[in-house]
Amino acid sequence: MEPVRILSGRGVPLDRSDVDTDQIIPSEWLKRVERTGFGRGLFSEWRDDASFILNQPDFHGARFLVAGPRFGTGSSREHAVWALMDYGFSAIIAPSFGDIFRNNASKQGLVTVVLRDDECAHLSRMLHSSPRVELTIDVERGLVEIPEVGFVAHFELNPITRERLLNGWDDIGITLLHEEQIAAHESHLRPTPLDTLRRHLM
Amino acid sequence: MTAPQTLFEKIWANHVVREVDGEPTILYIDLHLIHEVTSPQAFDGLRLAGRGVRRPDRTLATADHNVPTDPLSTPIADPISRRQLEVLDDNCRDFNITLFPRGNANQGIVHVIGPELGVSQPGMTIVCGDSHTSTHGALGALAFGIGTSEVEHVLATQTLPQQRPRTMAVNFVGDTPQDVSAKDLALALIHALGTGGGSGYVLEYRGTPISSLSMEGRMTLCNMSIEAGARAGLVAVDETTISYLRGRPGVPSGSEFEALAESWRSLQSDDDAVFDAEITIDVATLSPLMTWGTNPSQVVRVDGVVPQPSEFPTDAEKSAAERALDYMGLQSGEAMRDIAVDVVFIGSCTNSRIEDLRVAADIAQRGKVAPGVRALVVPGSHRVKAQAESEGLHDIFISAGFEWREPGCSMCLGMNPDQLLPGQRCASTSNRNFEGRQGRGGRTHLVSPAVAAATALVGRFARAKDVQ
Numbered sequence: 001m002e003p004v005r006i007l008s009g010r011g012v013p014l015d016r017s018d019v020d021t022d023q024i025i026p027s028e029w030l031k032r033v034e035r036t037g038f039g040r041g042l043f044s045e046w047r048d049d050a051s052f053i054l055n056q057p058d059f060h061g062a063r064f065l066v067a068g069p070r071f072g073t074g075s076s077r078e079h080a081v082w083a084l085m086d087y088g089f090s091a092i093i094a095p096s097f098g099d100i101f102r103n104n105a106s107k108q109g110l111v112t113v114v115l116r117d118d119e120c121a122h123l124s125r126m127l128h129s130s131p132r133v134e135l136t137i138d139v140e141r142g143l144v145e146i147p148e149v150g151f152v153a154h155f156e157l158n159p160i161t162r163e164r165l166l167n168g169w170d171d172i173g174i175t176l177l178h179e180e181q182i183a184a185h186e187s188h189l190r191p192t193p194l195d196t197l198r199r200h201l202m
Numbered sequence: 203m204t205a206p207q208t209l210f211e212k213i214w215a216n217h218v219v220r221e222v223d224g225e226p227t228i229l230y231i232d233l234h235l236i237h238e239v240t241s242p243q244a245f246d247g248l249r250l251a252g253r254g255v256r257r258p259d260r261t262l263a264t265a266d267h268n269v270p271t272d273p274l275s276t277p278i279a280d281p282i283s284r285r286q287l288e289v290l291d292d293n294c295r296d297f298n299i300t301l302f303p304r305g306n307a308n309q310g311i312v313h314v315i316g317p318e319l320g321v322s323q324p325g326m327t328i329v330c331g332d333s334h335t336s337t338h339g340a341l342g343a344l345a346f347g348i349g350t351s352e353v354e355h356v357l358a359t360q361t362l363p364q365q366r367p368r369t370m371a372v373n374f375v376g377d378t379p380q381d382v383s384a385k386d387l388a389l390a391l392i393h394a395l396g397t398g399g400g401s402g403y404v405l406e407y408r409g410t411p412i413s414s415l416s417m418e419g420r421m422t423l424c425n426m427s428i429e430a431g432a433r434a435g436l437v438a439v440d441e442t443t444i445s446y447l448r449g450r451p452g453v454p455s456g457s458e459f460e461a462l463a464e465s466w467r468s469l470q471s472d473d474d475a476v477f478d479a480e481i482t483i484d485v486a487t488l489s490p491l492m493t494w495g496t497n498p499s500q501v502v503r504v505d506g507v508v509p510q511p512s513e514f515p516t517d518a519e520k521s522a523a524e525r526a527l528d529y530m531g532l533q534s535g536e537a538m539r540d541i542a543v544d545v546v547f548i549g550s551c552t553n554s555r556i557e558d559l560r561v562a563a564d565i566a567q568r569g570k571v572a573p574g575v576r577a578l579v580v581p582g583s584h585r586v587k588a589q590a591e592s593e594g595l596h597d598i599f600i601s602a603g604f605e606w607r608e609p610g611c612s613m614c615l616g617m618n619p620d621q622l623l624p625g626q627r628c629a630s631t632s633n634r635n636f637e638g639r640q641g642r643g644g645r646t647h648l649v650s651p652a653v654a655a656a657t658a659l660v661g662r663f664a665r666a667k668d669v670q
């Protein structure tokens with residue numbers, strides 16, 4: 001996973017609360033065998049509607065999604081995070097998140113920013129009136145800023161999540177920091193049964 | 203002197219790579235089993251991150267969930283199933299992993315082939331992207347199911363960050379009645395614990411009824427640990443375990459095996475080891491069981507009747523019972539023996555081993571499948587199939603009117619062509635009776651192989667003694 005320190009880009013306001021993972025990526029998409037390409041299925045039920053906000057040209061290429069409370073509740077499918085990232089989002093800003101979703105997001109490097117209700121509402125209004133404004137998310141300092149209009153909001157990240165993002169560590173990366181201990185454990189192991197099996201079957 | 207330890211604690215301690223307060227333990231994984239459904243994204247993740255498989259020599263793959271059980275010459279019609287199998291082929295080739303594909307002499311349901319090949323061994327940590335990995339605990343191994351990102355984690359590091367589970371002793375006591383099988387013990391336990399009662403625990407099955415079970419029976423029991431919510435099930439190593447493994451292709455031979463066996467004999471809970479929880483189940487009063495509802499804790503005797511929702515203690519259970527009766531199309535008070543079935547399925551990682559097929563064949567030879575009933579026998583693996591055929595069991599099944607099919611998960615889940623039609627009622631030796639599990643609108647009753655075979659002959663739920 002790439003380190004994430006400062007993100008800049010445009011935002012899109014979703015203006016919906018309780019967006020569950022079934023809405024983020026409907027279950028028919030779960031049959032795929034790849035980890036990429038889920039962006040096409042993102043919010044697929046809503047995207048059939050030409051007036052849906054993601055379909056509006058002004059918001060094409062946005063990197064940040066501003067949503068209502070309890071974003072990402074429901075089924076634990078990791079595909080929801082894959083879909084958001086594959087579509088091009090690198091952070092979601094909302095007053096609250098589903099726990100498992102937030103945990104999954106932190107493992108993949110999708111930043112989940114919790115701002116107060118009024119801050120999210122303010123941000124959303126601003127994006128509706130000036131869609132092309134540039135936002136900055138500073139993971140290290142915990143700030144969402146729009147320098148152009150002087151907007152600044154503070155957010156908290158759990159220290160472990162923050163470290164992971166700043167260093168680009170995923171779970172595997174963190175485990176591999178202890179590679180020497182894994183190798184030390186392996187040095188005591190007896191031959192694997194699959195070697196015995198292979199010899200036997202040959 | 204070290205404090206007395208449970209079997210779980212011994213295995214855990216032997217696999218700790220790193221343990222630091224406030225962080226999950228990094229646990230070494232001895233054996234990683236993979237199949238076509240939960241592995242593709244894990245391999246894709248590896249590629250995206252530019253990582254490889256750390257120990258292909260500790261990773262074994264087979265195709266099971268999607269494979270049709272039609273003759274091997276039949277092409278796979280469903281494009282998604284076909285694609286998942288092709289992707290598994292490609293991934294195993296690219297990462298140098300041993301794969302037993304459809305048609306291979308060693309192919310079968312992942313939880314059947316691990317033990318029968320002798321690669322699942324006592325004292326190991328074993329994981330698979332499949333909840334019924336608990337099956338391998340029958341060999342005295344710590345075995346549990348994992349999700350797809352954990353599959354990727356194990357592929358890349360051969361370890362898993364894990365929170366330490368708690369331990370529960372499940373003490374079976376009393377003399378096992380003659381027609382009570384391991385499946386009945388499993389259903390009795392889930393009935394007693396509820397579907398969430400084992401949550402957060404590793405269960406250790408103990409007592410005389412367990413030591414007198416065969417390995418196949420222990421696997422049936424450990425397999426269903428997950429249906430009580432448990433992370434894993436375990437049985438201590440004894441001479442039954444060792445004789446089961448002797449001579450299998452994954453174990454060494456001669457004195458090397460005997461030395462290994464000696465080290466396995468210490469895989470027992472110490473006498474005064476303390477468990478976090480305990481439950482006792484008296485088997486003397488049991489008789490063959492079956493489920494009536496839509497979760498595996500909704501259990502009655504085959505001799506019993508469909509319960510009244512009002513019999514249940516909590517409002518939640520009452521309304522769950524009402525919903526289940528409605529879905530299952532049953533009336534309270536109806537005798538189970540009066541309920542007719544459309545389909546009988548003998549198979550799945552719970553009950554598709556040679557012993558299960560022997561029990562079913564012994565009953566099948568007493569008659570013919572009742573008119574209008576479709577009865578399938580699906581061996582868990584090609585090895586089981588070959589063994590059964592060498593004993594002539596297939597002839598017994600076929601002449602009694604059962605279908606004798608190729609190995610795979612088959613009708614355990616609605617993912618391959620073997621599915622129930624809406625409204626069809628099935629006596630099934632599998633492990634989940636959830637709504638739609640065997641096909642949309644299908645009605646599943648979980649039973650033992652003996653009850654399944656007897657039911658096939660009678661056309662209604664029946665015990666072995668009903669078809670003398």
Ligand code: SF4
Nearest residue numbers: 334550551611614615
């Ligand atoms: S037989 Fe059923 S429970 Fe077992 S691995 Fe296959 S699908 Fe899962």
